[in-house]
Amino acid sequence: MLGLFIVILASCCTASADVSCGYHSCNLGEAEKLNVHLVPHTHDDVGWLKTVDQYYYGSNSSIVIAGVQYILDSVIPQLLSDPSKRFIYVEIAFFSRWWEEQNDAMKENVKQLVQEGRLEFILGGWCMNDEASTHYNAIIDQMTHGLRYLNDTFGACARPRVAWQIDPFGHSREQASLFAQMGFDGLFFGRLDYEDKENREKIRNMEEIWRGSQSLTSPHADLFTGVDENGYNPPDGFCFDAFCRDQPIMDNPALEDYNVEEKVDKFVAAALKQANHFQTNHIMMTMGSDFEYSNSNVWYKNLDKLIKYVNAADKNMTLFYSTPSCYLYALNHANVMWNIKKDDFFPYADAPHQYWTGYFTSRPGLKGYVRESNKYLQVMCQSHKNLQPLQVYSYDGQLSFTWIRDAMGVAQHHDAVSGTSKQHVANDYAKRLYEGFDACSVSSREECNKVISTALTGNNEQLIFCDYLNITLCDLTQSSNQFVVMVYNPLARGVSKYLRIPVKINFYLIILNKFAQQLVPVSEATLSVRRNRGSANCELVFLAKLPALGHNTFQVTKHKTSKTVSLLKTKVEKVINQDVTITNEFYKVKFDGNTGLMASIENIASGITVPVKQDMLWYNASMGNDENINSHTGAYIFRPNVSTPFQCSNGKPQLSIFKGSNLLVQEVYQKFSDWVWQVIRLYAGKKQIEVEWTVGPIPVQDKWGKEIISRYETNLETNGYFYTDSNGREILERRKDYRPTWHLNQSESVAGNYYPVNSRIYIHDNQVQLTVLNDRSQGGSSLSTGQLELMIHRRLLGEDSKGVGEALNETGQFGDGLISRGKHWLLLDTVTSSAKQHRLLAEEIYMSPLVAFQHHAPSTTHIGWKQRRYNYFFESHVTSPLPPNIHLLTLSTTTDGGYIVRVEHQFEKNEDSTLSKPATVSLKNLLTDFHVSSCEELLLGGNAFKQDVTRLNW
Template identity: 50%
Template structure:
């Protein structure tokens, strides 16, 4: 933000309208008279090697200890770390020398510390920020993982952190540099988002060891990352730098209390005087580092995990190092040391006015040596990964209803509610040791607890809004365990209603399965029309996994149609009671030619099974007249225990390393039972006591559902297991397959290949695994099979025509990457080992049109409808249906964000969800009128922001960089917005607006 802007608060709102534009300040005015950012950088010397020393700490928002334990310095028997003391100590030391600099990253910790400080300390810290002595980099609530996070949750957590910095410190608090020094591989979509958030550059520490060697030799450790094939350059271009030592100091120069390196002893009268030896070693280190970088500027990260708790140790030695090294310039040395920050270093690289190598792929998978591929965490803790994804959907619903309900959403018949707790819990869950699954078990439990607490707060918001919109104060019940057929209300009530809220901006048809004990029910929609419904028995697998948490013997199945950004209500009445609870289930059938042949839905899909094995054998799309051979089964890789002649590396929370390239099959045959009704057709498959599946087709569905249940994974044989499902098809893939990047753009993958270096493959399975955040597909010229996942998982195409996805991991050894315990999850409910259930959705389409199906399908899984229940009959004046939109948005447009920003304003993000090459129909610009968008909100002012909502879009200025290539960016047709209210979205474009609104 430019100087002169005021803090955004209710008291400081000033609205000016010209042609319908809403303008008001985003941050406090910087009246200190000092400079920050690039203007605060120390002077460098053009004829010398400038060494930028960057004092920093890396503070995990949970890992070996919980967030609270890290902040307070609790449980130091696990790890000595106390973030509050780090910030206390750094501020004290910065005041002692105006040359000193420090960068801080994790806003979740800083926010907590800031609230506890006196006004005097806050004023002092503000002065340090305004002088550029304390600089924020990255600035999100946490440093998010890049493999297992969904882009919508990443944008939210970045917005949360950056908004706090903006409102607290104004323009001097805005980070100029993205800083991901610890995530385990780097996603292209993250680079694209950072560019759209206004960052000038991006620095990280981890990349594949082979890639690093090649880049060092070619001096390409600093590059220009073109992170989108749809957005017109330089919209998604991001300068990217690879740090020389990960994020640690050079060897021998660590002066934290946790380090063993000797301090600088600079009294010449003492026998242990070591200045000459330290200076010599440092000059050698600096000159060696300079040989693999392109300019006369290099960067050194002077800090590491939870360092600077006693900042005096670091700064006293750094002061001496700078003094003594620079003193050598009088004797002809050409090395100049200075306190610096990543943005100051970046500024010097920009001033060099060089060309930079261009990169268009990503940095997955990451290996730190030949047999150490960090691809296991793509799947680690699959239950937590699913809970995080469900929580994201719940948060978006909470945010939307808080807007649509107005003040009534926060104060109503259900009490006071708020969404902030859920926002912070979800933001913490994006941390690179949270949703990634690479934390200790008690920390994983804490992440889940925070999400559960946040959802409890949001339930009040949801209930209040639905009460206001429906004009009914009847108690609303939430059933969060429907996936295992648990809902006490539906299992016991003879009459109840279910409200279905759809957070998508288009109508959705969705299957509902409710646990019941009756044999026959009637269901009617909001217009009183009867809905086809069927009662099916609860499967044996479901009864076993839910244990004693529910006793419904049946499930009531019907399909609902929910309006865009709105709810609809279905009334359910018991017609006939069933037998007593919990009878024995139907016996499993051995496969036979008479027991199973096919499941068929004439409108769209046909699925056939092998009558001898009970396994899938083909999939057909009846609309497009396609048919492929398709077999699917479950396997497990034997996880390495380290006893191997090639390497002692073990599989663990981070590392995936199977002992063999050939997985063990769980069973070559599946016991089966079939369910065929007018609503749903199922084949229930049983592969072993710990692996089962339901192959399911709903009427009118264009996707085949595979509901898998895996666990407890047996370890009686003392073997750790990596459980996969593999789809083998007749599609001719030629070694290619495709995965999404954080749920957005699709990237092509090729077996045993990296686009930017000649790969020497040493792990044929783990080295070909990639993150699958929401979907992956294989295709040839005729057929495309897309698999939509319900959480982040790892997978690959090891054989032509196949796609395998890792579902569950149970390991017996730690992989020696710091977490210090094996990934062997148990719980009170599952003391013998965790049971995980999930869904894969399969669609078969012609390649040119496949995205028109799988993109909306993936969005439905990410933002699934929310069900709430009320007991008894509805009152006659209840409003049974509502939509927050005047009309559904076009298929290419996704309403990404709708959340309350302040008392009279809301934050809106609209997204074009197709890449420029994906669809003949939907890869075109689309125009939306903001004033005609909402049914209950009158939009009276609008201003456009950058992606992270901490800068006005027209004020966002970024460094320009020149790629080292003759390749010209694509020439894309530009479109001007017809008016202030009509906004045009081009392929893959996200536009962010601050709207001033009134409830109609």
């Protein structure tokens, strides 16, 4: 079924709009003429070459001259002076700043312009998000943040009707589905593959209906979609910004440079050429570009002249100020049959050899941090609800949730999580996320401590969050003799999660209540990453069973002994030229001693054994050539110099193995080189294989940029087909060297077959499926039958001339190169069983439990402690766990005291014989201590009642 359902439990939105705004305000032109909709606009990146603050204020002009505040300062008076003029604005992250600086008189003027439909908000998200590296949960959140801001500030007239994704580098089908469910009537974008565009121009298919879901019935996920002819720029010769080089319209015939007829003829020719690519007698021209209109008088003065002289020239053409929504409305009245598109717009290339597929992996550290920060945001929103009547706490004078929401909204920008900004801007994105989380953690500690102190007296310690648990670094746990582990599960179904806590063992014995536990030595790979930080020499491993939407706590105590006690009854052992096997109840994984590589995977329950060779390899990055100097690799572009990658190992990986005494976890360590490591784990009771990779610092002394991949080779007959997720939600079929809607002339056999992978990629034959799940966005492909690969890290020395102006050469904390660590999870099973497994596991990975610590355990003298001593705080906030096919996507409060609840059916149509069936959820009895007084269904963006919005019919 795979549908999203959103309700609000309280008051919400302005019910209906004034008739003067929206489509009622549109000029639809003249029926017998070519109608040219001139759209004044500015495209304001929320960070790219400069930070978001620098762009807003106009500072750091040595990089680029751009100041967003001056754009809005300049445009508003122009609109007020002439009722024929219009303007659209997009990025609410910028507009909200400007709005707060205005006086009451200006605010009233702006509200009037919005009511008249002359200042129109398009898209309305906090930013214009990327569509390749973003997860649907974060997309919904950032759009909601902006859309609800507009509704709260201006009412229903500010509700955007058109999505405006003019700059992202490829477009996902799930994004279209989300826009449709947010109530948008259409989408316009600027970038698509150059071959695709050429083909569409020939067959006049620049606009169509995009069917955004194979599971939702039409038209629920259908979205009218159009391609802007000029990207998002004006036609050649008609850029009138103060910084443009095109000639203005000089209309005094007494002067030598008079050029009215020349300008009219050139514009008419451009309009007729564009009209030849479209089906109706309406075309739209984007009159603006990056950070333009800071002196809007220059633009509007020349556009006024252009309109005047073209319309007077009797060319059977009429020009007028318009907006994308008015253009869309005109198309809706054109009585035209439109084609239907069912796939997506990946990968994107703007020229031969220039595939924008490198950014799927660029800046893996930032991509991982964005993913982690989203989890923090969801947990804080849930805890705010669950721990009522506690309120949001202030942090340095600002609401803590505003900090993290703003930071997460900015991080979804198409030059943020994409990894395509300058280094100092990427640092700023990460800093904002850290400060946002730090603000939230202050309120979270206070809220959680109040709850704990009411249950267990004598415990008023602050919660401690350890940011470096992934490299076994936590000052509290490695130095304290007694501490508490608090684990929160943000999913509305119970989960079991293995925790790995850094500890230091010398003369102490670790006691974890009475749970099964295991001590695992800190690996050589971790020590190489940690360097001189931390003193933990072991990880305490145990299984935490967590309630649905709730938390559990565990006491850890160190007992001093008279002599050194080692629980490491089985140490890490190096293996030389011997086969190695690890196994649990579900899987047996074999490694070839001669190659040092994984050799096979056996699914014990299904009786399936498949030879699986996994290796770590690297492509050498192209530096261009004399014929095409701009075709080298960079932050955006992936172009290997040769299609056959090089091995990361010098000969073969060094193998080591660890099997604990009670077999909670078994690990195989692979050292490919001094900068590439891997650990393959099997946990007791877990139906997946965990692969932890550590890459860096990537060496570049040989003057080659390197792009590191993890490749899996099997004997499955896949015939060039493979499957990737779309923003973590629906699955799309891919095929090597193939595009469903045009004949592909492949110029890059590797990069031209890469696709974004947000949560999983898989291959299968008629019976068996191999699935690889990841913890952050990466590029992936299947370049030969039975094979799949994921790019996990990249360090480059060249620049791809796409605007960022510097190499993607992250030097990391120590200056010698960024070290990145992440995880893949492997599933090998029958095709019919795999869907359920990868759906639920992807959900658990994305919304993994949040772990925090306290210094001391509660007093054992408190009444009830004796009964709780081994599991002393265990609470769920749902009356009963949700069924596995239903996911509580978001649960958060609103500014007016209500709650937004989003639940989704997360299985696709016919994906699973049982779990794809419809399911019923009672909202009335969903949450504990939760009384529903009223309930209304909203659009997915939470900014309008669904019953009040009627989308255009096509």
